[in-house]
Amino acid sequence: MHDARRRFLKFVGAAAAAVLVTLSGHGAWSQTTRTIKIIVPVPPGGGMDFLVRLLAEQIGRTQSVTILIESRPGAGGRIATEAVSRLAPDGSTVLIQSPSFVIDSHVRKVNYDPLAGFEPICKLVEAPNVIAVNSASPYHTLAELVNAARSKPGDITMASIGPASYQHVAIETLKRTSKMDLTFVPFPGSAPTVNALLGEHVTSLLAAYANLAEQIDAGKLRALAAAAQTRIGALPSVPTVAEAGYKEAALDNWFGALAPAKTAKETLSQLADWFASALQVPEVEAKLVAQGLYPVGMCGADFGALLRKQYDEFGRAIREANIGAQ
Numbered sequence: 001m002h003d004a005r006r007r008f009l010k011f012v013g014a015a016a017a018a019v020l021v022t023l024s025g026h027g028a029w030s031q032t033t034r035t036i037k038i039i040v041p042v043p044p045g046g047g048m049d050f051l052v053r054l055l056a057e058q059i060g061r062t063q064s065v066t067i068l069i070e071s072r073p074g075a076g077g078r079i080a081t082e083a084v085s086r087l088a089p090d091g092s093t094v095l096i097q098s099p100s101f102v103i104d105s106h107v108r109k110v111n112y113d114p115l116a117g118f119e120p121i122c123k124l125v126e127a128p129n130v131i132a133v134n135s136a137s138p139y140h141t142l143a144e145l146v147n148a149a150r151s152k153p154g155d156i157t158m159a160s161i162g163p164a165s166y167q168h169v170a171i172e173t174l175k176r177t178s179k180m181d182l183t184f185v186p187f188p189g190s191a192p193t194v195n196a197l198l199g200e201h202v203t204s205l206l207a208a209y210a211n212l213a214e215q216i217d218a219g220k221l222r223a224l225a226a227a228a229q230t231r232i233g234a235l236p237s238v239p240t241v242a243e244a245g246y247k248e249a250a251l252d253n254w255f256g257a258l259a260p261a262k263t264a265k266e267t268l269s270q271l272a273d274w275f276a277s278a279l280q281v282p283e284v285e286a287k288l289v290a291q292g293l294y295p296v297g298m299c300g301a302d303f304g305a306l307l308r309k310q311y312d313e314f315g316r317a318i319r320e321a322n323i324g325a326q
Contacts, residue, residue, distance in 0.1 A: 037068045038094045038257075039084055041077035047127060047210070047291055048255050052096055054287055055124070058278040078104055085112035089260040091267035094121065098255055099166045102311040106318045107164050119268055120307060121257040122275045122299040125288060128228035129167065129253050130209045131158075131241070132221045134200050142225040142244040145204060149180035159193045159202040162186035164323055167206050169314050170227065170251045172321040174241065177248040197221065208253070209235070210292025227251035229296075233289070248313070254296070256303060272299040 038056070042048050049071065056067045072080040077100055084095040095118070102114050112118075131142060139145045149156040160167035163186045171184055185202050187193040190211040196202045198220060209232055215221040216235070223238045229252050231240055241249050257275060259268060278284055279295040288295055298306065317323075 034064075034092075035066045035068060036092055036094060037070055038096060039080045040069065040071045040096050041073060041080035042071065043073045044071050047293055048096055048098070050291055051125060051255055051288065051293055054284060055275060055278045058281055058284050059274045062277075063274060076100060076104065078110055081114075082111050084258075084260060085117045087260050089119075089263040091259065091263055091271070093260065094271065095258045096124075096255060097258060098127075099170075099253060099310060099314070101256075101258075102307055103164075103166060103169055103314050103318070106315045107323055115308060115311060117261050118258040119261055119263045120300065120303040121259055121268055121271050123254050123256040123296050123303045123306060124275060124279065125255050125293040125295055126228050127253045127255060127293055128209050128226055128232055129170070129206050129251060130212055130216075130223045130232070130235075130238070131204060131206050131225045131227060132197065132212055132216065132223050133204045134197055135220055135222050136200065137203070137222065139204075139224065140222070142239075142241065142246075145224060146178045146180045149182040153181035154183050156180075156182040157185050157202045157204070158182050159185040159187055159196050159205040160207060161189060161193060166253060169317055169323065170249075170253075171206055172317040172323065173313060174246060174249045174251065176317050176320055177246050194221075206251075208292060213292070227253070228294075232294075255293070268300070275299070 038052055040049050040052055052069055056069060059067070072083065077097065081095060081097065081101065084093055087093050104110050105114055133139050133145070139148065145156065158171055160171060162168035162184065168184060168186065175182060185196070187196065190207055193205050193207055194211060194215065197205045198215065204224070206227065209226070212221055212223070213234065216223055223235055225241045225244045226232045226235060226238050227241050229240070231238065241251050257271070259271070276297040276299055279297045285295050
């Protein structure tokens with residue numbers, strides 16, 4: 001993972017729900033200007049929206065295409081996902097998603113198949129989560145927390161956004177793979193989750209590093225493990241969950257791009273190349289890292305394999321924990 005040089009800076013967006021970005025250069029489909037719509041399933045102003053706008057601007061320096069960025073929030077992203085699943089596979093629409101994409105069909109009825117109904121383009125960035133405790137906690141490693149949860153079944157608590165959220169399912173995945181018994185405590189948002197840990201009302205939490213960076217830097221919270229593929233640059237001494245001994249725990253959080261099923265391979269390859277190339281630009285990387293987003297650029301079959309892996313692992317955790325839609 002790339003080094004983080006700045007703290008998380010909260011992105012405040014005054015953007016409208018849709019923005020038209022005109023790009024110049026050479027495209028892959030035709031010699032005439034083409035329009036591509038990128039559907040963002042969340043309101044403007046957050047990390048996913050920031051990512052899309054930044055990449056669109058960068059791609060515009062070399063490609064001949066017009067990008068319409070459309071925010072279509074609602075139902076936890078399912079409204080946008082269902083709409084894109086019904087579109088023609090002509091390369092004109094890209095959907096941005098997160099791990100909730102492979103969770104929703106396990107906990108509620110949806111009118112699309114997350115695997116058969118879409119083609120993977122790229123896993124664009126990781127938005128890593130961290131398992132943390134209060135600085136006054138006696139636990140200094142994830143192993144210590146796990147052992148405590150094994151020896152005192154149900155007494156150790158872990159908070160996150162939930163229920164039936166990505167974080168909730170990730171915690172259940174960790175419980176299953178580590179064979180520990182802790183109590184999940186749901187909160188409606190990141191701020192109350194962090195406040196609960198600061199007030200020592202819960203033992204631990206799983207939350208986005210971007211939302212914890214200030215409290216960790218101030219010494220109020222202690223990071224035990226990074227829920228990501230690689231270590232967080234700003235926390236080089238904090239091991240990943242896999243490094244801590246739990247390789248099967250599928251906890252990494254990401255934002256990725258998909259297209260409707262049966263989109264031509266040549267079109268998918270061109271889109272993947274545009275996204276991956278934009279992520280490699282140092283200025284783009286720096287701006288993303290400042291938002292707690294770490295470029296990955298895992299494209300094509302590799303991203304497809306990750307989707308399948310997380311779909312299976314999250315599904316198993318959901319069934320064993322009997323998680324249902326709320």
